[in-house]
């Protein structure tokens with residue numbers, strides 16, 4: 001479904017990603033793990049059309065999307081749930097969710113989608129009229145995920161969904177991501193929380209200093225000596 005092929009990318013003359021390749025097949029949950037500054041966010045920004053590759057390309061369902069504007073990438077069905085959630089704090093939960101349905105294919109069916117999404121996030125149904133800023137950090141992350149689903153994406157990308165959340169809330173967020181995946185959604189997650197994300201994923205890539213150094217089935221990565229020493233502290 002998604003293929004990043006031999007991409008070099010960065011900001012201005014600074015090259016961050018070097019010869020990065022990855023694939024996500026329909027229905028898979030794939031993760032990119034790596035330390036702070038490894039280039040994980042830059043990889044998602046490249047898929048989203050926010051960063052243009054210097055060489056190589058990004059392909060979605062066979063079409064090259066690397067030269068498209070970000071809104072055209074969204075229209076193709078790729079939605080990014082950004083790091084730090086970026087909700088509209090003074091708008092209600094309902095308004096935040098409806099803002100997610102701006103994509104062409106989602107606009108006409110937003111009431112139906114809202115019903116479906118609230119089925120996955122029953123707690124949000126009780127808080128629809130509350131300001132987003134009055135929710136806890138975990139609830140805000142649920143709104144960010146639910147808002148992403150309101151676009152009816154074909155591929156949902158998460159940038160560090162566990163960032164800044166207490167351990168018990170991290171568990172809940174990954175439970176929700178697993179539910180989203182079980183609903184048939186194709187998912188790409190970047191994370192520093194290597195244990196939880198590998199537990200939730202089918203396959204994973206390890207990104208270090210802008211280069212992919214390992215890729216394997218998620219359960220094989222959990223057993224990999226380098227991953228255990230560098231990321232799992234085992």
Ligand code: ATP
Pocket residue numbers: 011014016034035036037038039040041042043192
């Ligand atoms: P983190 O977990 O800290 O977000 P990351 O793996 O997602 O890390 P990136 O955010 O992709 O890493 O950053 C990779 C490198 O690119 C870092 O050295 C960062 O300083 C640099 N960088 C990120 N955004 C910009 C920018 N807008 N301009 C210049 N350099 C940037």
